[in-house]
Amino acid sequence: MYVDGFKYFLNNPIAGIGIGQFGAYFYTGQYSHSDYIEPLATTGLIGFILYFGFVGTILFRLLRLLHRSLDANIIYKIRGFLLFLIVNHFIIGLGNPHYSSINHCIILLFIGVVSRRIELTLWYGVRR
Secondary structure, rough: HHHHHHHHHHHHHHHHOOOOOHHHOOOOOOOOOOOHHHHHHHHHHHHHHHHHHHHHHHHHHHHHHHHOOOOOOHHHHHHHHHHHHHHHHHHHHOOOOOOOOHHHHHHHHHHHHHHHHHHHHHHHHOOO
C-alpha cells in the first residue's frame, strides 16, 4: 500500500488523486492504512504540507513550552499532549489514517488552542 500510494502521489504530485479516492485506485478497494501515505496520495503535496504543518506547529509549540519554567500542573498537561501526539498521531498513524477523522482533528485543534493560550499567557500575562 505504501508503494502504490507513493506511485499515486508521483502521478499527481500537486493536488493528489482526491480525498477519499485511495480505495478507488487501489486494486482491493481499501484505504491506505497510513496517516502518511493517505494524505500524500489523496491530497498531494499541498494537502500533505498543510496537514503536517498544522500538526508540526502544535508539536514544536509544545516542545518550546516544555522547556519553560512553568507550574508543575501545566507541565503535566503539556506532557500529556505530547504523549498523545507522539503515540496516537505519529506512531499509530503508521497503520491508520487520521486526517479525515473529525474526532482526531477536534482533539488536535483543542491541543493547539490550549497550547496557544498557555503561550499567550506567558508572553502577555493574559488571563481571562
